[in-house]
Every structure is written in C-alpha cells, then in structure tokens.
Amino acid sequence: MTPGIVPPFLLDRLAQTDDPRLARAAAAARKTLALPRPPRPTRTRLRLSIEGDALVAETGPAPDRIISDAANTENLPGRRVRSEDDAPTGDGAVDEAYDGLGETYDFFWDAFGRDGIDAAGGSLLATVHYGDDYDNAFWNGERMVFGDGDGDVFVGFTRSLSVIAHELGHGVTEASGGLEYQGQSGALNESLSDVFGALAEQHHGRQRADEATWLIGAGIFAPDVQGEALRSMKAPGTAYDDDVLGKDPQPGHMRDYVETTDDNGGVHINSGIPNRAFYLAATALGGFAWERAGLIWYRTLTAGTLAPTADFRAFAAATLAAAATEYGEESEEVAAVRAAWAGVGVEEDAAA
C-alpha cells in the first residue's frame, strides 16, 4: 500500500471502531481505505539463487537507501553522499550504513515479506558522521543517525549490523503503531529492536539459533574496553564488565527488574527480560530463529491489536495469541513461548 499521511494501521483501527462518537470518522476511514492509492514508483529487482541443481530467479521489491553525511556536526540530514545503486564511496561509515540497511531490508523482506520501514517501499534514510566524538546511534522518527564514537570507548556505530538493524527496527515498531518509550512498554520497544538486530545478523550469516552469539553491538567497543558487546540476549548482564563503564546492568528475570527514573525508566536495562524470553523461545524451537519465534514476535507487533502502553504481561499474552493464531493452541510453538515467559518470571510457570 502506498503510504498516506495517516498510517494504514490507524485507518484500519478507525474503520473498525463501533464507538458512536466516531461514526463519522469511521465512515471516512472506510472510504479512504477503499480508494485506490495514487501510484507511487517502487523499486524492484531480480534476485538469482541456486537451490539444489536449479537456478531460481525471483523478482521482488528492492530497498531505496539514501545515506547522508553530517560532517561531524549535529545538523540533520547532512549532505547526501550515497543513493541506491551508487558505487561504494570509500568512506567506511557511509558504506557500512548502506550495506547494513540493505542486509536489514533483505531480512525483513525474506522473513516477513515486509517492504521496508513503512511496509510500502519508502526510502531508508540514514545520516552518518553525526556530531563530534558522538557516542550514540538513534532513530529520530524519520531517519537513522549514527555517531562515530569517541575512539576510546566506541569506535563507530555502523560497524555492527545488529546496531543498524536495531535502529531500523525502531522505525518498524513506530510504523506498526508504536510502543510508548517509557517503562515496560519502552523496554519492549527496545527489546523488539534487539530482536530484529540479532535476527538480521543471523539471517545475514545464515546462523541457526544454537549457532548465534545473541549479542547486540559486537565490534563497536574500542580494544581497551573489557566487554564484547552492548547487550547479550542469551545472558543479560554479562556483555561487559569494565573499570570505566562498570558492569552490564541488564536483568534477565523479573525478580531483578530495575526501578529507575533515568533512561526513560530503564528501557535499555529492563529490555534484558523480554530479550531473554525471545532467546529462550527461539532456542527451544531451534532452526532459524526468524522462521518461528521471529515470526510470532513480528505478528505480535504488526497485528494492530497491541496497545502502545502494553506492559510485559500484556505483550507475553499477545505473543501467545499470535503463536496460537499462526500454529494452533496445542502447538509446540505456543508451548515454547509460554515456557519462555515463565523462564523470565513474566508468566506463572504452569509446571511449578
């Protein structure tokens, strides 16, 4: 669907409402949904692969990447330096961002049939070389923005595919209805981005759940830092232990939930709990994690029924509902998801 100014999920929700006060808006939404959208050029491509002895040719949508350079200022978007189909520039951050966005796009398309952030082939916008010694990467609601790091702790945020996919994942979450960036809903927003980050990396490396590192941001720490990544989905709280940074503060179970007012209520801390739940579900099911656990989490996010203020319990219930819809109430997938949430203390353990 070609995107309008009102996102499709909102129109869908409005169209379905039976609140009499919104009768007129609902009728208007139904009318808008029924109208053909204006044509909009989308990029397509031919992909060739070999399956057994057969050469497989596939046409599908293609990404539309636009990378800009902030030249170490904090002015966005910066100067456009590489667009789709342009040759590599030779600038490491520019080319890493371009490649990483392409690999993330491929993951979302291959795994979930999603055409980019807005699911409608919209451009993937990124700015690199943001700020001076800037130790961060973020999503600003429109684009992904990457700092170069200070060189002492961080050596550049585009070096990690899981970081690039994490930021693109925030765009996907926002386009799907969003999760308020505060407290538990914020930690779920963070966790979904880590899930997409880890899965994009596993998809790119063709790694099964039991072969993957489940690390987020491996390769962005300077050599002196005692740590391997920003977070570990497999073992939250173990990603780093450094004399200057301190110890990774992530909990992996509700009994260790951290109450804090900083970091929007600990969104990057308590995300360890749903992160580990996803890891437990994915490894219990085995194989490629995006095929079943990933699909269940993705359906949960995009079903249009997840409240933006959902807490861990509401999200866990929604993943169980999504798994039941996709695979059936009695499926091993539902059992794996239920055991995963019990394993982190969000759901009661039925076996206990």
Next chain:
Amino acid sequence: MPQPDSPSPERFVVIVVRSGGIAGLSKQWRAEPDPERAPRWRELVESCPWDAAATASPGADRYQWRIEVHRGDTAVHRARLGDAQIEGPWRALVDEVRHAASPSPRER
C-alpha cells in the same frame, strides 16, 4: 569574619547526568565554576527554564538528561530534559560543566 573553610553561600555545584542512548550507559559530570567563570555560570543557570516540563524527543535511543544545581547539600534547581531540549542556555551550561569536570584517564 568569614570562615575560610565553610562554603560560601554563593558557591554552587552543577551536576549533569546523561542517560539512555542505544548503549543505555549513564554518565555524570559534576563541576564547580572557577571564581572567574562563576558570574557566567550564574547567568547561565538563571537563564535556563527550570520549570519547563520535559518533552519527549521523537524517535528512540535518544539521550535523556538530568541537570541539577546544588548549594551545599541542597538541590536548588533540578530539571529532566529530552535530548532535543538541550539547546540554547541548557546547551551552554552542559558544555561548561562537561568542559570543567576533570576528565578521568579514559574519559568517557
């Protein structure tokens, strides 16, 4: 006679705490102005809109800021701000404090 060891009521300390970002790392800078910088800092502190409510910056993984001014053991000003609010006098104050806070050997 002023007591040389007791803090002057004019002396103050500014604390800046930056949290959030994709790494979720908190970092704190704490500094007291040099006597010659004190008037400039006082002017900056007074020009910051301390009563302004925190507004959430759009997007995700943005920094979150907490800025406090202490006289002795008492916090006389405290504000919690989104990343997009760090501009104008806030930005100037944050830059002064970060510059003045003595860096550790591996300042991060």
